[in-house]
């Protein structure tokens with residue numbers, strides 16, 4: 395029999411209204427009928443900041459949650475001191491069902507997947523057009539992650555004052571993918587409207603490499619600036635002490651921006667290789683002639699002929715194959 399609290403997926407264990415039940419138990423778990431609902435804004439070494447009404451309450455997981463984690467974006471039930479006053483600590487007694495889960499692994503061989511953000515509905519993939527150079531393969535990875543998590547991808551191309559967007563858009567503009575292009579000028583003139591429109595009423599997770607201008611963009615969009623360079627007096631550690639994402643409300647409270655820490659890679663070890671092709675809608679029609687259960691990374695794959703016939707760019711097939719190859723190496727070892 396299952397032991398309560400040991401199964402991380404056991405979300406639905408509740409105490410029955412009638413306590414006269416004869417289930418053996420060592421302790422009676424409270425019902426938490428009086429628990430308040432909140433949303434996790436950030437996580438830092440076991441301490442979660444939860445927005446309850448308009449207060450930021452610091453909380454930790456109640457033991458009864460077992461190994462189940464709460465992540466940024468999670469809707470949670472909290473009990474205890476909900477005043478938000480300094481040095482108070484509330485308890486998270488329940489994590490509500492998630493509408494979406496954005497996951498990644500550290501790299502493609504890492505068996506340990508982590509949930510980056512819960513309940514987002516859009517993934518903004520931030521890429522600079524120069525400084526640093528755009529990396530289409532990273533974009534493709536993020537697209538795979540977005541499709542897998544059921545998030546609508548939004549491509550955000552920054553620094554168009556340094557390089558034109560056209561070369562990248564030749565590829566990604568054709569994918570029926572929503573995109574925006576921003577430049578330094580946009581920030582000087584407050585012209586981030588085109589992106590703000592797309593964030594309205596939604597929870598958008600922002601991902602991108604360090605240096606692409608993600609922080610600049612996020613700060614232009616949100617009410618309260620992300621605090622950086624804040625040195626902790628006790629640990630002496632400076633910025634980036636937290637590896638968590640951070641949810642920030644949009645200026646007019648019309649949506650959420652979820653800033654995620656810059657990552658070098660977006661590991662996809664958790665994604666079934668057969669699903670990778672869905673992030674390549676320009677190539678997908680070319681798989682109709684493939685043998686059954688084609689991995690699209692084998693000699694009989696129909697994509698080679700299809701791309702050779704000019705239906706899609708060779709670079710796109712190359713990107714797909716590289717993604718599949720890193721995935722297969724993992725399967726092999």
Ligand SMILES: Nc1nc2c(ncn2[C@@H]2O[C@H](COP(=O)(O)OP(=O)(O)OP(=O)(O)O)[C@@H](O)[C@H]2O)c(=O)[nH]1
Nearest residue numbers: 552553576577578603604605606607608609610656
């Ligand atoms: N030319 C130009 N520079 C920009 C633009 N947006 C941001 N930058 C600059 O790019 C550098 C990196 O910007 P950040 O916003 O710190 O980038 P980030 O992606 O948040 O990087 P991390 O903070 O390291 O994660 C800064 O020097 C910005 O001033 C832009 O549109 N054009």
Ligand SMILES: [Zn+2]
Nearest residue numbers: 684688690695
């Ligand atoms: Zn194939």
